[in-house]
Ligand SMILES: Nc1nc2c(c(=O)[nH]1)N[C@H]1C(S)=C(S)[C@@H](COP(=O)(O)OP(=O)(O)OC[C@H]3O[C@@H](n4cnc5c(N)ncnc54)[C@H](O)[C@@H]3O)O[C@H]1N2
């Protein structure tokens with residue numbers, strides 16, 4: 057890598073548009089009960105209409121709408137009560153002109169009826185006769201047999217992770233198994249002679265516990281991936297190349313943290329280049345924090361080289377790594393992130409052409425930017441969310457309305 061290559065950082069928008077690995081996970085069938093968050097590989101179509109039979113939406117009386125026309129408090133329409141429908145059963149009475157059948161909410165509409173009058177708009181003045189005091193239109197108080205879902209209609213689209221309500225609709229349609237994309241396996245490699253496993257009780261001089269891998273694994277899971285923690289590799293070119301090669305064999309996406317900056321620790325790029333069938337897509341992104349980011353492909357497997365600072369690594373992984381992970385995992389319609397609108401407590405400057413990700417605390421509709429070295433992970437844990445200053449902007453004014461993406 058030349059210094060020039062690094063310092064002409066690629067805009068994030070260009071990287072997201074241009075770095076589009078073709079890798080996709082395979083498909084597998086899962087039980088509906090285990091399908092929350094899973095991504096249908098193909099649209100799930102309904103084999104049957106829903107609800108499947110015309111149903112009442114109210115407690116009342118099934119009638120012929122025409123018989124209620126002109127009915128009012130002063131001049132009710134009179135009906136003969138000819139039966140009652142029970143829940144979960146076929147109606148055993150039909151509605152003839154001038155007849156009414158008692159019906160609870162959700163029960164099947166008896167033959168001959170084309171509307172249901174709400175019980176509130178009726179009175180029983182003598183046994184077997186009901187008075188209707190308000191007219192009902194044809195179809196009033198009824199859902200049609202295919203009003204929820206028609207035969208063959210889409211219950212869930214391909215590429216959108218299944219949500220609670222999707223599972224409800226699949227259950228209603230009797231779908232028991234769903235063909236989904238396999239979770240992308242994300243290999244997470246930490247590098248650095250000073251980095252030791254997080255369960256290390258006592259640190260030696262200059263040592264730090266691996267903070268990044270745990271957080272990357274959690275982000276991976278949140279996004280529907282399956283993290284594969286591949287440990288800590290020392291600052292050794294051959295060791296990193298070997299670890300990278302193994303991860304590329306086993307995983308759908310590989311993330312390497314640290315070793316991507318200029319100078320002696322520019323190891324990830326070298327390790328990528330040491331592998332056959334590999335290419336570095338870009339080294340250096342116009343993002344703050346996170347400029348020393350590398351995007352590459354090894355044997356078709358996307359490789360994301362993240363900056364060493366844990367905060368920067370997590371910011372970049374959210375902005376650049378997760379879109380790659382979703383793409384590989386077949387997510388075409390990513391879930392909307394929760395957002396809040398707030399007024400900036402103070403102005404923040406940014407450079408044109410660079411994407412700035414600013415951590416903020418949000419209180420009472422005011423967003424206060426949190427600043428500090430990107431080595432400070434606590435800055436991220438005290439943030440409620442972040443704002444993105446787009447590439448075209450040169451900053452945000454005090455009091456400007458901003459959209460804060462909130463951490464879940
Ligand atoms: N002369 C320059 N120096 C630096 C520049 C620059 O442009 N010119 N960029 C700075 C920025 S910004 C970052 S970010 C870092 C990135 O460097 P590396 O990707 O090579 O990462 P390291 O130097 O190995 O680590 C940086 C920092 O993070 C700590 N670290 C690394 N991994 C972990 C981990 N898994 N858990 C916890 N902490 C970790 C590491 O100990 C270092 O303190 O370079 C700047 N320098």
Ligand code: MOO
Pocket residue numbers: 344345346347348363364365368369430431
């Ligand atoms: O890019 Mo460094 O990642 O700004 O802290």
